[in-house]
Amino acid sequence: MPIPIVAVVAFDHFSPFHCSVPCLIFGDILPGQPLFELRLCAGDGKASSHSSQGFSIQAPHGLEALAEADIIIIPFWRDPAERPAQPLLDALAAAHARGAEVVGLCLGTYVLAYAGLLNGRKASTHWEYEQDFLRRFPCVRLDTNALYVDDEGLVTSAGTAAGLDCCLYLVRQHHGSAIANQVARRLVIPPHREGGQAQFIQQPVSASTRDTRMNQLLDHLRAHLPEPHTLDSLATHSLMSRRTFTRRFHQATGLSVGEWLLIERLRRCQELLEASTHPIERIAELVGFKTATSLRQHFRARFAVLPSEWRRSFRGNKE
Structure with a gap:
């Protein structure tokens, strides 16, 4: 043949x-x-x-x-x-x-x-x-x-x-x-x-916005990712009403608070998978997911691979 x-x-x-x-x-x-x-x-x-x-x-x-x-x-x-x-x-x-x-x-x-x-x-x-x-x-x-x-x-x-x-x-x-x-x-x-x-695409989330107060809040959130955050708690932290805060946050970032937090938590998860030897359960705690299962589900939905596969590809270690 x-x-x-x-x-x-x-x-x-x-x-x-x-x-x-x-x-x-x-x-x-x-x-x-x-x-x-x-x-x-x-x-x-x-x-x-x-x-x-x-x-x-x-x-x-x-x-x-x-x-x-x-x-x-x-x-x-x-x-x-x-x-x-x-x-x-x-x-x-x-x-x-x-x-x-x-x-x-x-x-x-x-x-x-x-x-x-x-x-x-x-x-x-x-x-x-x-x-x-x-x-x-x-x-x-x-x-x-x-x-x-x-x-x-x-x-x-x-x-x-x-x-x-x-x-x-x-x-x-x-x-x-x-x-x-x-x-x-x-x-x-x-x-x-x-x-x-998807695993190679840089996530389009700006490090800062034109809103100085929102920038301060985003820095605060990045420093406290493991903590639970609600619209009410963040509005209080920003000295705004819930309605005003929701509008200002979306105007500044183009995202809801929940969407922004998810992207930031997954981005931090990527960094820890590449640079640390923490098990997935510990990484879930450090970035603010309630369980390792939840982290795996969100990670796979966004990047089409599991965290362990990401770690093997970018660092060579196993979960």
Whole structure:
């Protein structure tokens, strides 16, 4: 049985990391055990592509190679506002119509979207570009947390290192888990990562506001996270009525008191998981959760991983 042909499409201003990931995984990753036939293709019609970092790539194949490929990978895209050349978009559409898998890694998802392949389908891209992507392609059902998405042969991934996860997934689909695990071991990476993009997104909570009195209160709350807080107690502390306090707090932070406290407690929990050896039960006490179970539930709901998984990923210790 012939091995799958993988076409990786290179462009000017390519990202060296994003382009090297599929070339590494679908190249001769297991010496003496060919898994794929790799073909590097010029997406701009030029044999040589250059990166902003001074790297250059010689692509021996043109877009005609996409007509034979079983898997076509767009490893990146240089500018979300730039519509790719129509010959490339037409070649991708034709390839998918004949049954080839079409893959967009990170901002490569934009290229698939410009080709119209993702209309009405699920997709993923780098979390920093989600709002821009949604504005440009409202017909795409963007999964804002997934590391990668496969919707009937249209495979897209989140940013940067998620391309590794996505490519390993393709190895697993074509050659099984045992081979994918061998590839992962050779790369010294986990064969499958838990969770999604949410664990890497900085939480959009400002350290301060334009309201001096609210800033003083927020500092007080951060210093007393383990204590119980109610609207009445905080209004009294701020020398305001409950109604005035509720309005001022929301105007200053854009959140309710309960929402703000939850985010701050989870943020502090992240810090303790990364920097301390406290068990989860003790961390729950230190950040103001009534039980470790409650902490686990809220942590998983927000970051799509358990606290113990977070600790393993960011510190290497177990719960």
